[in-house]
Amino acid sequence: MLKLNLSTEPHWLDLGHGVRLLVEPLTTAIMLAARSDPAILDATVDAEGTAAPSNDDLARIVAKAVARIVVKDWEGVGDAEGKPLPLTPEGIDALLELWPIFEAFQTDYIAGALILEQEKNA
Incomplete structure (x- = not known):
């Protein structure tokens, strides 16, 4: 059975190392908006119009x-x-360049939202 979580409220995501992010639930609309990000569009096609990134x-x-x-x-x-930094797009990018933080975000947020949880038959 597919379990739907219909909450639209942001929640805290613990990434380890004392880092927490307040994130919105990952939705189709967000994934589509991300696909339109200029960084993705620039990365998916090189100057000759062929696929570029790994x-x-x-x-x-x-x-x-x-x-x-x-x-x-x-x-x-x-x-x-050790002075707290304000949240900025550049700060988010820098944070995700740290391997353990990226891996936790990828695993716990992106992949976690994309994997459909199924209940076992009793």
Whole structure:
């Protein structure tokens, strides 16, 4: 059986290392909006009009595009002196360049929302 979560309220996503993101639920509309992000459009076609990025590069670019749409706040992100940083698109991109953070976001948010949870037959 498919379990639908119809909540439209943002929720906190724990990415480990003391980092939490307040994210909107991942919807079809958000994925379609992310696909229209200029970074994705630029990355998918090179100057000659042929496909350019690897699957890994595209996953990183898509994760950043989605995050720039859905992340509404963050906790546990600071500068070199430990002073909390304001949420910015550039900050989100920089955060997702950190491998453990990217992997947690990819696994817990993007893949987690795309995998349909099924109940076993009792």
